Amino acid sequence: MTLLRSILSVFTVNSRKYSLNLQSKKPPKILITGGLGQLGVECAKYLRGKYGRESVILSDIIKPTAEVFNDGPYIFADILDFKGLQRIVVDHRVDWLIHFSALLSAIGEQNVPLAVRVNIEGMHNVIELAKQYGLRIFVPSTIGAFGPDSPRNPTPNITVQRPRTIYGVSKVHAELLGEYYFHKFGLDFRCLRFPGVISSDPPGGGTTDYAIAIFHDVIRKGRYECYLKPDTMLPMMHVRDALRALSEYLEAPNEMLNRRVYNVTSMSFTPEELADRMVKHLPEFQITYRPDSRQEIADSWPQVFDDSEARRDWNWKPRVDLDDLVTLMVKEVKEKIAANGF
Ligand code: VAH
Numbered sequence: 001m002t003l004l005r006s007i008l009s010v011f012t013v014n015s016r017k018y019s020l021n022l023q024s025k026k027p028p029k030i031l032i033t034g035g036l037g038q039l040g041v042e043c044a045k046y047l048r049g050k051y052g053r054e055s056v057i058l059s060d061i062i063k064p065t066a067e068v069f070n071d072g073p074y075i076f077a078d079i080l081d082f083k084g085l086q087r088i089v090v091d092h093r094v095d096w097l098i099h100f101s102a103l104l105s106a107i108g109e110q111n112v113p114l115a116v117r118v119n120i121e122g123m124h125n126v127i128e129l130a131k132q133y134g135l136r137i138f139v140p141s142t143i144g145a146f147g148p149d150s151p152r153n154p155t156p157n158i159t160v161q162r163p164r165t166i167y168g169v170s171k172v173h174a175e176l177l178g179e180y181y182f183h184k185f186g187l188d189f190r191c192l193r194f195p196g197v198i199s200s201d202p203p204g205g206g207t208t209d210y211a212i213a214i215f216h217d218v219i220r221k222g223r224y225e226c227y228l229k230p231d232t233m234l235p236m237m238h239v240r241d242a243l244r245a246l247s248e249y250l251e252a253p254n255e256m257l258n259r260r261v262y263n264v265t266s267m268s269f270t271p272e273e274l275a276d277r278m279v280k281h282l283p284e285f286q287i288t289y290r291p292d293s294r295q296e297i298a299d300s301w302p303q304v305f306d307d308s309e310a311r312r313d314w315n316w317k318p319r320v321d322l323d324d325l326v327t328l329m330v331k332e333v334k335e336k337i338a339a340n341g342f
Contacts, residue, residue, distance in 0.1 A: 027051035028136070031094045033079050033126065034101030036060040038197065038204050039140070039242065041068055043098065046243040048072055057092055060101075079122035082129070089133045096136045096250065099126045105144050106294050107205025108167040119170030127181055127189070136188040138250055141175050141261060143195050143235055144168040144207070148300040153233075155302035157263050157309045164300050175261045182260050191261040192249055195235030195268075195305055197242045198325055200332035207294045207301070208234055211274060214287070215333040218278065223286040230272035230289055232298050235305040237266040238320035238328060245316055252314040259313070265305035266318035267325075277322055281330040 030047055032040050035058035044058045048071075058068065059077035068074060077088055079101045088094065101122050108115035123139070130137035146155055147162040161172050171193075178189035196208025202216060203209030210226050217224040237245075245264045275287045310316035320328070 027055045028095040029093055030056045030096045030098060031077070031088060031092065032056065032058050032098045032100060033077055033122075034060060034099070035074070036062050036064060036068070037100050037102075038199060038201060038206075039239070040100050041071075041201070042199060042239055043100070043243055043246065044072060047247065050247065057088075057094070059088070079125055080117060082125045085125060085129050086132070089129060089135070094133070094135060096138070097126060097130055098138045098246070098250075099123070100140065102140075102170070103167065104204060104206040105142075105165050105167040105297055106207050106209075108170075109165055109293070109297075112166045115166045115170060119167065120173055123170070123174045123177060127177055127187070130189070131181055131185050131187050134188075136190070136250065137178070138246065139174050139178060139189070139191045140246075141171040141191050141193040142168070143193060143302045143305060144297075145171040145175065145193055146300075146302050150302065152302050153304040154306035155263070155304070156306045157259065157261070165297055179260050188254065189260050190249055190257070192245060192310075193261065193263045193305075194242055194245075195237050195265045195302075197237055197239050198329060199239035200329060200336050207297045208236065210271060211236060211269075212329075214271070214274065214278070215329045216337070218282055218285040218287075219330070219333055219337060222284060223288070225288045225290050226271045227290060227292045227294050228271055228298050229291050229295060231270050232295065233268050233270045233303040234298060235265045235268045235302055236325075237264070237318065238325045240328070241266045241318045241320045244319070245310075248316065249310075249314060256314050259309060262310040262313070262316075263305050263307045264310050264316055264318075265307050266320055267322055268304045269322055273322070274326070277326045278330070281326060 044056045047056045053072045057073040059075045061078050064074050102119045103115040145161055145168050147164050149160050149162045163169055175191055178191055181187040182189045198211050203212040214224045
């Protein structure tokens with residue numbers, strides 16, 4: 001037993017033991033799909049920090065930058081090509097799958113047939129793949145999985161879900177399909193409903209993206225025109241909390257999980273509140289408001305997210321509050337603009 005205890009002690013990260021199946025002594029081999037979306041690159045960096053550079057394979061159908069390519073294993077993977085996915089799982093002996101491929105809320109509304117193919121057919125492929133190869137599979141869901149009939153403040157983990165975007169519909173489908181495969185086949189399906197995730201990488205077709213674009217525009221141009229009304233409250237989270245939530249949830253022993261889909265959040269704020277906090281760091285800037293079609297989407301979403309079940313079951317706890325988020329974003333966006341000039 002002492003040998004096992006010493007091996008297990010090697011893997012203590014951030015005072016958490018990650019749940020190893022006792023057979024294998026190696027860290028899990030992780031495949032990330034949709035790797036060049038908002039979360040992929042940062043997620044790969046974070047998990048490589050825990051499991052080693054070669055343990056995390058980033059994939060997408062787009063050519064990566066040299067920086068991303070040199071950061072660790074990167075391969076082509078089309079989630080609409082089931083045979084290709086099977087080959088990757090076999091050739092790379094994948095254990096865990098993190099499925100980030102999806103068209104987000106605003107861009108999905110502009111191309112519904114593509115959103116159906118990528119978000120729904122893609123989900124069919126990865127869930128069947130995970131079942132066939134006994135993978136642990138993580139699929140992100142969203143506040144967007146709720147609609148105008150759902151209680152908005154707070155929005156509990158279990159309540160009516162009638163979303164009004166194809167993105168939301170596809171994510172409710174993913175949640176229900178994952179839970180079905182868990183109950184029917186014992187598949188280790190895990191899903192977190194994220195609020196708007198705030199990272200320094202430019203946004204990608206969402207409705208909460210104003211909270212990222214505002215930093216890029218204000219730092220570059222000293223002004224920002226917001227497409228949501230000043231008092232539009234939405235749940236939000238800094239990417240550091242999002243990746244820690246994902247990782248802690250993926251490591252949680254099955255016996256801790258009473259659900260397979262959990263709300264998680266860090267805070268809720270409005271564009272006005274965000275701008276007020278930014279003034280401390282960026283004195284001279286102008287914000288104007290010109291709501292567009294995304295206002296209707298935001299008005300159908302939760303204002304405050306209830307993540308009490310995640311806190312109860314696997315000890316989720318956010319660490320980055322609004323002031324930290326603004327400080328981190330000002331620093332990181334300035335660095336990105338200085339480095340890339342964009
Ligand atoms: C979007 N950022 O706005 C995404 C997310 C929580 C919102 O799903 O579509």
